[in-house]
Amino acid sequence: DGGITQSPKYLFRKEGQNVTLSCEQNLNHDAMYWYRQDPGQGLRLIYYSQIVNDFQKGDIAEGYSVSREKKESFPLTVTSAQKNPTAFYLCASSITPTDTQYFGPGTRLTVL
């Protein structure tokens, strides 16, 4: 099956812990994105990558880090520096930065 996968679906974290959210796509898309959604809010951009081995900060990058070592993978690490990490995290990808974006199923992160 082609598509975008995110894991885990649900993640619980203790305060002070770093956690890594996985995002994988087998669509041969160049561009990948991480968004965060809070209840009743739109999606906000955390980081994006237009091509492998390159990534840029989005609007709310503080407390997050990413890597793009492989075209198909764009993991997001939520560090202990992120003050309010509880949210729904969505990964998206597109063939190029100007093409339609498709979303993975998301990861719900809860800080205990």
Next chain:
Amino acid sequence: RKEVEQDPGPFNVPEGATVAFNCTYSNSASQSFFWYRQDCRKEPKLLMSVYSSGNEDGRFTAQLNRASQYISLLIRDSKLSDSATYLCAVRGSQGNLIFGKGTKLSVKP
């Protein structure tokens, strides 16, 4: 002014009604516009891209008004299954999407 603004709703309509959503954007240079549908606790799914001349897909019609900087989505003959949150999105300068907060639609029998 926020980059992308939507009426949060909720819109509660009976089956068969016609419902319209509007979304305003602040960057007059924006070139690409989209409507996504998001079901509860799911990811957004592309409903329609919005073209300059307007476009239709079955019961759904999307329009762009560049002069007033808004896009609209019209749903005709609404179904129970149309109940969802509808997000408008405008492409940013780096290819990212800038989303509105979404408008919740509830279609009642």
